[in-house]
Amino acid sequence: MRAHEAGWAHAEGALKGPMWLREPADVNSLVPLLWSATARKVDGVLEVGGVRLPDLVAEHGSPAYVLDEADFRARARAFRDGFAGYDVYYAGKAFLCTAVARWVAEEGLRLDVCSGGELAVAERAGFDPAHIGFHGNNKSEAELRRAVRLGVGRIIVDSFHEIERLARIATELDAVAPVMVRVTAGVEAHTHEYIATAHEDQKFGFSINAGDALEAVRRVLAAPGLELLGLHSHIGSQIFDSSGFEVAARRVLALHARVSEELGVTMPEMDLGGGFGIAYTTQDDPADPAQLATEMTKIVEHECRALGVAEPRLSIEPGRAIVGPAMCTVYEVGTVKRVALDGGASRTYVSVDGGMSDNIRTALYDADYSCTLASRASSAAPLLGRVVGKHCEAGDIVVKDEFVPGDLAPGDLVAVPGTGAYCRSMASNYNHLLRPPVVAVRDGVARVVVRRETEDDLLATDVGDAGGTVDFGEMGEMGDDA
Structure with a gap:
């Protein structure tokens, strides 16, 4: 923990991210170690298994787990x-x-x-x-x-x-x-x-x-x-x-x-x-x-x-x-918010259309993840940001610290690598969100191996008031012997 008598935001290194995180020379580049073998950028657009992620999202929606x-x-x-x-x-x-x-x-x-x-x-x-x-x-x-x-x-x-x-x-x-x-x-x-x-x-x-x-x-x-x-x-x-x-x-x-x-x-x-x-x-x-x-x-x-x-x-x-390492998750950005903090510091929050319901590991284990802009190239300078989900939880964090393009905007796609293990397995319907699909990609072909949940799936187990209704007014007249 960094500490400072005037508050955490004044501490040396605060809001600069963890010591191991380095500002990239090119915010569009991938770190191969973090991605599956077929992942690559073509004119800034992320491809996995020969499939462009914007095309995959256009067909299958977001968020989506992409399995190489x-x-x-x-x-x-x-x-x-x-x-x-x-x-x-x-x-x-x-x-x-x-x-x-x-x-x-x-x-x-x-x-x-x-x-x-x-x-x-x-x-x-x-x-x-x-x-x-x-x-x-x-x-x-x-x-x-x-x-x-x-x-x-x-x-x-x-x-x-x-x-x-x-x-x-x-x-x-x-x-x-x-x-x-x-x-x-x-x-x-x-x-x-x-x-x-x-x-x-x-x-x-x-x-x-x-x-x-x-x-x-x-x-x-x-x-x-x-x-x-x-x-x-x-x-x-x-x-x-x-x-x-x-x-x-x-x-x-x-x-x-x-x-x-x-x-x-x-x-x-x-x-x-x-x-x-x-x-x-x-x-x-x-x-x-x-x-x-x-x-x-x-x-x-x-x-x-x-x-x-x-x-x-x-x-x-x-x-x-x-x-x-064989899977990544692709999200769509919904909002980008710069939050002013004590001492003139600030943090940029990038909100995406998923979160702790499709990746609980950051909240549960304090796990670290990386991410990249997946839908275009950017010439903007890198900005240290935090990628968060849409759940009603302050701890709904997907990527705690990552350098993202300074011009990241609503409608952009970001992809998080290394999500093959435990993310879909531990996924939930928190806030009644629908669990994303798993889309397998290979040789330019994408096919769904686990489909996206629907609202019908969500409501299928909700049997309603199976025992009938109760007239609480009538119960109030039944007396102490009821």
């Missing part, structure tokens, strides 16, 4: 090939629709789901259930029953209650449910506290330190209808290096070896998690999948040699790293 299919597939292949010999699970929670599920299968990846709804999408897409992993800390009985019936390849159990529940369901269905035990290794990833998932004080998994993880393994082995595949560890999301994995792998492999020694069981698999980071702004430096694979493989090989155990089959979950 070629980029998505290339990133999926990079993880598949970089982690050759591993099972790579795409994170359905990042973004999932039937088209994406089919792309994932076609590129040779597996699929991670964490709800009955995500499982339903996979089923509709015809995804091989044997290549699906089912996560979640509170799976319902109906969800578990559906997973067992479908033959889901692995169910990651997260509590003693779930072990009992799943064993009963498997027995009732005369089936065998393949199980992984989610463990917490006591490692805190260097990320936001809400997305760090391996420290002790949180809802996921069984603690290794407290002995719960070993007890969970015992119970799975003793339960009828369950097949123990191995241990599952996940240390968080938006992670850029392998240092946290080294500590976690050491602790998880020590438990793996202990199970073999004390219980006489060699578990064939192990999931190291993932949650690899992407570049939202120039301060982020994501690692190459092949480099990550080399580092993580060395860690496992070293620890297995030290423990004298055979290496299990490994799997990873890249998280947002596949779909995150």
